[in-house]
Amino acid sequence: MGAELSQRCPAILVAAPASGQGKTTVACALARLHARQGRRVRAFKCGPDFLDPFWLAQASGAPVHQLDLWMTGEDDCRARLHAAARDADLLIVEGVMGLFDGEPSAADLARRFDLPVLAVVDAAAMAGTFGALAFGLQHYQGGLRWAGVLANRVASARHAQLLQGGLREPADWLGGLPRDSRLTLPERHLGLTVATELDDALARLDAAADALAATPLGRLEPAALQRWAVDFTAPTAAAAGRPLAGRTIAVARDAAFCFIYAANLECLRALGAELRFFSPLAGAALPACDALWLPGGYPELHAARLSANRALQANLVAHVQAGKPVWAECGGMMALFDTLVDTQGQAHALWGLLPGRVQMQPRLAALGPQQLTLPAGTLRGHTFHYSTCATPLAPLARTARPGQAPAPDAGEALLQHGSIRASYFHAWFASSPAATAALFTRPNRWPN
Structure with a gap:
């Protein structure tokens, strides 16, 4: 060769x-x-x-x-x-x-x-x-x-x-x-x-x-x-489109939001997006952006500081009211709920963009590979979390284990509330670039 x-x-x-x-x-x-x-x-x-x-x-x-x-x-x-x-x-x-x-x-x-x-x-x-x-x-x-x-x-x-x-x-x-x-x-x-x-x-x-x-x-x-x-x-290279060209995605990245695959950042850039990073723990405001990604991490360890960042909360409200998309996974989703109860049983008022309550558990609540089928394609990934959430929101979809069909009482819920889509599911973006692009597109342009 x-x-x-x-x-x-x-x-x-x-x-x-x-x-x-x-x-x-x-x-x-x-x-x-x-x-x-x-x-x-x-x-x-x-x-x-x-x-x-x-x-x-x-x-x-x-x-x-x-x-x-x-x-x-x-x-x-x-x-x-x-x-x-x-x-x-x-x-x-x-x-x-x-x-x-x-x-x-x-x-x-x-x-x-x-x-x-x-x-x-x-x-x-x-x-x-x-x-x-x-x-x-x-x-x-x-x-x-x-x-x-x-x-x-x-x-x-x-x-x-x-x-x-x-x-x-x-x-x-x-x-x-x-x-x-x-x-x-x-x-x-x-x-x-x-x-x-x-x-x-x-x-x-x-x-x-x-x-x-x-x-x-x-x-x-x-x-x-x-x-x-x-x-x-080398494998045969597949042709890649740039459906996110001209769009700016803000990415939360600090000790509370640190579960980010380096390859996911590369995928977003390959799809044409410009990335702007910010730290909610440092009191940062939301950068000017077309879409927002709140990755997983440890919001439960930093709940008091996250709760205190009311300026960011106001930015998030304005972002959602403008219909701009938010993809929040695991810890990122937890920070969007009304209340987070930490491992000591203390309740913290979080950002309040999703109705409901998240509570930390002493044991694993879910672990293992999962896939999420969306209209644009199927994303592969996994779930791994110690918390559970209670919310009045009905799931838009559910993840499934490899080779299985989604079931109403299994897998992780995909929640949608306004322009927010959120789940405990951690996605590997390159498994479906089209579905990834859809996550950062306005929900009214995403058929259900």
Whole structure:
């Protein structure tokens, strides 16, 4: 193949037998280590995750995109990998959950693109069984290209010897990271704490990179990485229109509204939109715009400050009264309701553009892949939230799980109130550019 159709670049998929094993720490440590050495690193996250990419972006110094054979699609994955391989010295893909969990799984992604698999195993409470887990991950399903295994939370040099001794193939041993609180990334109710909110985020990444530098994986020379080289081919490019040309979309972006796929911003720009960012937490007014996007995030952690931004509330009222569209997803929708009750049971008067009440719950209210069928097309995405809402508004539509039809008592409701459309559903815009453009078009031009 010509250079324009195929790009060769070392790549690795960081996987594990389960969540909580240390995939993000290892993926970030590897990215930070090579970036510090002057290499161009591009990182990706497998699955619909907003939080791990903050850490991967901090470690690699480059934007992080999602790869998901269902949500983003194979062609989208192929295009992003090919584009990254054109400019990078190393590609790192962080898996999701356990290697074989989910449909499609991280293993499916690895097979589809011939990605070598590095298994990270929390070895804190095991010795010889470490070898059995590594062997099982390698051989449970055929067709996987194997890179090796790295132990996490290793207690001592003797512990590392026991772990290494349990492997059938000595060459599979890529080292171990010590049990050290400095190598643990902090968490809260939706997952990892956003890296940009922590003053010591880079110090944590450097500590992890330093620890990895002492392992066989960390000591690999650039030439040795070529054993993990992959040929990434480009998909056939589809013609793209610009239905949002000449339109300005305001995007809320701060600690309360931070669940934004970088690829969604790229999609809006590709559709012709100009984006203007603003921070409701900073007391910002709504920029001059034709449409508004309120993404998800953590309004429950900042409810008092959001409630106090009455100037923005007045801007929003004027925006809606002018018939200008609003797309609000998950946390963005929560901020538009009359009342938000936080985890301490305190009620906050929010912006009052949607009638009803949102209440935080101690347990997950919904989780998983979803699709939303609109007149212009079907958007793929996911849902993940701890709150529930009570509203007199009747759903305009409902999301459904992959391969299922919408049901009146399942999925996430799509609400419409004036020019506002809102849902707990997080959309992957590139899955249907036409439907995305419709979300930012006046509802009276959107047939129901």
